[in-house]
Amino acid sequence: MRIAFYYQAGMVFTDGSFEGEGVGGSEASLILLARELAKMGHEVTIFNNCPEAGVFNGVRYEHFSVIRNGHAGRHERVRRMTKDQGLMTDFDVFVLFRCYQDLILRTMRGPVKVFWSCDLYENSGWTRNVVPYVDGIVAISGFHAEHLRAQHGVPAELIHALDLGINRDDYGAEVAKVPGKLLYCSVPNRGLKYLAALYPCIRAQVPEAELFITSDYRLWGMKAGSEPYARMFEDTEGVHFLGKVSRAELVRHQVSAQLMVYPCDWPENFCIAAMECLAAGTVPVTSDLGALGTTVADCGVRIRGRPDEAEYQQQFVAETVRLLRDDGHRRSFAERGRRRALEQYGWEEVAKKQWEAFFEGVRGRGLGSRVQRSEVRDQGAGVSDDGAIDKQSAPLEPRTNDQGQMTVQLRQHDWSHRDDH
Numbered sequence: 001m002r003i004a005f006y007y008q009a010g011m012v013f014t015d016g017s018f019e020g021e022g023v024g025g026s027e028a029s030l031i032l033l034a035r036e037l038a039k040m041g042h043e044v045t046i047f048n049n050c051p052e053a054g055v056f057n058g059v060r061y062e063h064f065s066v067i068r069n070g071h072a073g074r075h076e077r078v079r080r081m082t083k084d085q086g087l088m089t090d091f092d093v094f095v096l097f098r099c100y101q102d103l104i105l106r107t108m109r110g111p112v113k114v115f116w117s118c119d120l121y122e123n124s125g126w127t128r129n130v131v132p133y134v135d136g137i138v139a140i141s142g143f144h145a146e147h148l149r150a151q152h153g154v155p156a157e158l159i160h161a162l163d164l165g166i167n168r169d170d171y172g173a174e175v176a177k178v179p180g181k182l183l184y185c186s187v188p189n190r191g192l193k194y195l196a197a198l199y200p201c202i203r204a205q206v207p208e209a210e211l212f213i214t215s216d217y218r219l220w221g222m223k224a225g226s227e228p229y230a231r232m233f234e235d236t237e238g239v240h241f242l243g244k245v246s247r248a249e250l251v252r253h254q255v256s257a258q259l260m261v262y263p264c265d266w267p268e269n270f271c272i273a274a275m276e277c278l279a280a281g282t283v284p285v286t287s288d289l290g291a292l293g294t295t296v297a298d299c300g301v302r303i304r305g306r307p308d309e310a311e312y313q314q315q316f317v318a319e320t321v322r323l324l325r326d327d328g329h330r331r332s333f334a335e336r337g338r339r340r341a342l343e344q345y346g347w348e349e350v351a352k353k354q355w356e357a358f359f360e361g362v363r364g365r366g367l368g369s370r371v372q373r374s375e376v377r378d379q380g381a382g383v384s385d386d387g388a389i390d391k392q393s394a395p396l397e398p399r400t401n402d403q404g405q406m407t408v409q410l411r412q413h414d415w416s417h418r419d420d421h
Contacts, residue, residue, distance in 0.1 A: 001359060002090065003037060004111070005030060006104070007048040007097040008064045014048075015056035018167075019247050022218075025272035026118040029140075029164045030097055034059040036165075036351035045091075067104065093359050095138075105133035112363050114138060117148065118269060126152040136362040138162050141291035144269040160362075162354045164270050165347035170247075171279040171338075175255040180208035180324060183257035183282060185215055185250065185273045188229040190266040191287075194307045196232035198263060201317045203238055206324045210238040211261070212253050215273075218244045254280040258330060259323055260300075262286040263307040263316055271295045275345055278337035283330055285320050287312075299337030 007030065017023050018031045030046065038044045038058030050061040067089075094111040096104070098118050105113060115130055116138040126148070130137070137159050139145035145161040148154040182199070184192055195211065203209045213233075216226040226243050233239040245253070254260075260277040267290030268274075274284050274295050284300035286292055287307060296302055301319045305312040323330040343349075 001092045001363065002043045003045070003093045003095065003359060004089070004091040005034065005044075005046045005048075005095045005097050005116075006064060006067055007046070007099070008068060009099055010049060012049050012051055014050045014052065014054075014061050015059055022244060022247055022250070025164070025270075026098060028272065029118075031059075032165065032167055032347045033351055033355060036347045037356065040352065040356060042356075092363055096134075100130055105130065112136075114359075114362060117144070120144075120147060120267065120269065121152070126154050131155065131158065134158070135365065136160055136358070138358070140164055140270045141294055143267070143291040143294065147269075160358055162358060163345065163350050164272055164275070165345050165350035166272070166276050166279050166341060168279070168342055168346035168348065170251045171255065171276070171342065174281065174338075177258045177281070178256045179258065180206055180210055181257040182209060182211045182259050182261045182320075183253055183277070184211065184213045184261055185254065185277070186262060186264070186271075187215055187217060188213075188226055190268075191263040191307055192229050193232060194263040194265075194313070195261060196236070198261075198313060198316055198320075199233075199239065200236060201313075202261075202320050202324075205317075205321045209324060210240065212240045212242060212257065214242050214245050214250055214253060216243045251280070254282055257282045259320060260284040260286070261320060263303075263312075264289055264292065265307050266290070268292055268295070274300070275341055279341035279345070281334040281338040283323060283333040283337065285316060285323065296337075297340070299333055299340055301333075 011023075011027065013023050013027055013031075015031055015035070018028055023031070034044045034046055035057045043060075044058070045060040045062060047062050047064045047067050050063055053062050054060070089108060089110045091111040093114060094108065095114045095116050097116050100115055105115075113134045114136045115134050118140055131154060137148065137154060139148055139159055139161045140163070142161050145156075145159045148159055149156050182202070184195060186192075192213065199209075199211050211233075213229075217223060226241070230241045233241055242249075254277055257277075257280075260274065260282050262274070262284060264287040270291050274286065274292065277284055278296070278299050284292075284296050286296060286300060286302055288302040288304045292302060301323070303312055303315050303319065305315075307313070307316070323333070
């Protein structure tokens, strides 16, 4: 198949960014999936804000302006742009990644069109600006799929929940664990503030415990933004606030840590960081929130309630201390998680069994389903003039239901703090 991915966003990256300066989990998934599809023999092009055009690991990278501005001749699959006919392409499948532009969705002729969502959105106009023009929508977990259906009215038959994968080569060899090593490897605003109070309680009971903090907003092409969080830990012994690190250094910390400590207050749609830690034999202690229930499953400890509640905090400390003290207890989780991640979630498996099968299926069904939805509209949604979803979608506020499970509810958001990815 001839498969194109289109990502019209400001973030600059290319194939080598995964091993090089580092990228967020969503962009890493795009890079690695494209590589695997190319290995399978598919012709794969990514149109994004790449610093240079070229073919890397079998994947062709072109700047998104080739599509946006209809530069016929810059790519042999992009043929022409006219007022009457729109953009003509010879791809079999055209995938809009994360941010949609409904001008492209409405005017492109030729390929089967798919929207691959990795985010939670508010006021996105899905039923008006996406549903009528695509042949499939990819969600990255069952939780995410249900959110699109329940919150945005996306027809269930249009949504396909496909897993993300991991780079299995990074975690092939078992590495000796450093006793007491704790790792926080998500972006700071998804729960790091709670560790400022929780970690000293853990260290008081396990004096050898040390906390390593990686990642900051530079993964998203922004300023680090970690200074307020670093100040929370500046007088705390045993804390190593590293910020964003290279891919190789991140993997070294993942494979040597005993636990991933993640008092998450953000409804993750998948959580690549948790799946990578499972592959590394590092046990997550986290929240029972969003897709963490299916990503972590029974391979880690998931705590109900909210991280700002006393009961949650007490249980978080108790579970972490038990795992650090009881090596057999920890190893039972670690071995189960490592086996599950490496056997089921390598990109070799996920790309072949799920993504390739999905692309073949949606291509085989053709374009008829799109025509049937052409009158569907969402009169209440607001979007920008060009129909683009703003990636910085309003986050969802965690709530606890009557059964003690964490749910989510839309809330207002200060756009000066980005919560995407």
